[in-house]
Amino acid sequence: MTNWRVIQLEEHDAYDNMSIDESILEHIKDERSNPTIRFYRWKPSAVSIGRFQSMEDEVNIEKCRSDGIDFVRRITGGGAVYHDYDGELTYSIIGQESMFPKSIWESYRMICGRIINGLKQLKIDAQFAPINDIVINGKKISGNAQTRKEGILLQHGTILYKTDVSKMFSYLNVSKEKISDKMIKSVEERVTSVYAESGVSFQELYGAIMLGMTEFREYDIGVISSSEARRASELRKTYSSSDWNFSR
């Protein structure tokens, strides 16, 4: 059986992060790359929106531009996410669909189960919350999104490390009524973070999630191939284009 490739924590901007994920998907489809688990951060911090969302509806574009925050449309559905450089860890897992449960719901459960196992290393007791979230006592700590293309499954997701709700709201469009102190408090009551739960360092979180994702899997530490990087640089043109980002 083919070993997994694990690409250790990297930092890229939003357009490269999304291009690399799609390039890897294409390479696995063409049997030029092994199934891959990848960890990354967003530098600069960025907002990503789901495939079916409207950039103008969801994102405070003016504020993002003035603060140097990237904004990008993902290949996957789901909601808008503020990816704070210091505030979260992102992973992607990409492999043949046959390696995962056929049911979308069950495959979310299986992959999220690995994150939950990772969090257990930090003595954090988290639960899967269908469709695509992980929660601790009802408070969200991880959001995940999955696509399937030509026999390949790609799921990426974030684990919140430190959350600054007011900063998050400054980049996401919510009505003025909703951004009131009351609303921020209610979101703070519905969201938590690894730091708030356990006080561990970012590196400890990364180590725990790495363990959760790789446990009982045969894997090699690898890098993005030159062919994947070349294709990613082509895909970057799409991900950084207004045609794509403002297509809806």
Added chain:
Amino acid sequence: MYGTAKLKVPGGKLISVKVTYWDSIDSVQILGDFFIYPEESILEIERTLVGTSTKASEQEISSRLQSFFDGHDITLVGVTAQSIAMALKMAMK
């Protein structure tokens, strides 16, 4: 005329519809944080709604959508044919 509507699918996701119409639908966009597989089919789904009479009932629109999903092997997660039809009717009120 132009209309919009938003609704939260019970146990699911948010859906927002933007529609231009007169006697029938001229154009429609279905937006939200749901999942549709394959993703590219969203444009076909929207196209299939163009020309739908504004008099069509929620049930008629829902059935039409469901047949389209079944015929094209489209999977919806967090949204349903019924909820899209409901949002569409709300937007055209």
